[in-house]
Amino acid sequence: MRKFTKQDYFKTFKNQSYVEQLQKVERKFETYHNEATGTTEITIYGIIGDSWWEDSVSASDIDNALKNISGDIVINLNSPGGDAFDGIAIYNRLKKHAGNVTINVDGWACSAASVIAMAADELVMGLGSMVMIHEASSLVWGTKTEMRKEADVLDELEEGIIDIYMTKANVSREEIRNMVDAETWFSAQKAIDIGFATSTAVVDSKDKEITQLRTQLATMQNEMNQLKSQSQKSEPGPTVKAVGTRFIF
Numbered sequence: 001m002r003k004f005t006k007q008d009y010f011k012t013f014k015n016q017s018y019v020e021q022l023q024k025v026e027r028k029f030e031t032y033h034n035e036a037t038g039t040t041e042i043t044i045y046g047i048i049g050d051s052w053w054e055d056s057v058s059a060s061d062i063d064n065a066l067k068n069i070s071g072d073i074v075i076n077l078n079s080p081g082g083d084a085f086d087g088i089a090i091y092n093r094l095k096k097h098a099g100n101v102t103i104n105v106d107g108w109a110c111s112a113a114s115v116i117a118m119a120a121d122e123l124v125m126g127l128g129s130m131v132m133i134h135e136a137s138s139l140v141w142g143t144k145t146e147m148r149k150e151a152d153v154l155d156e157l158e159e160g161i162i163d164i165y166m167t168k169a170n171v172s173r174e175e176i177r178n179m180v181d182a183e184t185w186f187s188a189q190k191a192i193d194i195g196f197a198t199s200t201a202v203v204d205s206k207d208k209e210i211t212q213l214r215t216q217l218a219t220m221q222n223e224m225n226q227l228k229s230q231s232q233k234s235e236p237g238p239t240v241k242a243v244g245t246r247f248i249f
Helices: 006-011 019-023 059-066 084-095 112-117 144-166 173-182 188-194 205-234
Strands: 028-034 039-045 073-079 101-110 122-125 130-133 184-187
Touching (some): 039 059, 059 084, 073 112, 112 144, 173 184, 184 188
Antiparallel strands (some): 130 184
16 A cells, blocks of 8 residues: 555455456546535545556645635545555545535545545445455565564554544444454445445435426326317317416425
8 A cells, every 4th residue: 555556556455356447447636616505526536645657646636625625525536545644644634624524435445545435524325336444555675674664564554544444433443453454345335334434325215205296296287288288179269378387396
């Protein structure tokens, strides 16, 4: 999770089932202010961290964007993860933002991106989306002493990341640590069950009822208009001005 090539990074995943799909997530970083709602929408797609090839989204990108944003924000997130420290910095920068933060997981929130997801006041899982948490990793060249030091750094890094997960999790710290060590993938519902997410992006039942009612009313209005038209054709008489009925919801 620290300054790897893309190939090195994806080799750290224990479960290689989704690696091919994750590698195809292209960088997209955009901001859009909705004047009507007063909210700003931010899209974060692709690897997290700095890159010579400008194919990732960094903590600096987020910081620069948030300096010009006030009020509530909605983040659309789809990322395989990347640099752990950039993920942590983005998390903390979002937590300092003076406004409500809603994060929509459009596809993936893996590794460092799962840390970013924890900054949400409301985390909404898209249908079929997933969250993944796993061990921090690094590339080390050197003596056994240097390697032991790096392992100690990774231990401390993981403790900090687990601290972040525990701000949402409804299970014990030991359970989260075991999930991190094992590399654990959460479906939308499992992310809700463990406390990471607040809801899934499904149409509310009330919205469905309103939509159905509108359809029924439109059908009834159509039938009434057809009957009225047939009646006027079959029984000529004085012209009558019809007054239409409007249904507003």
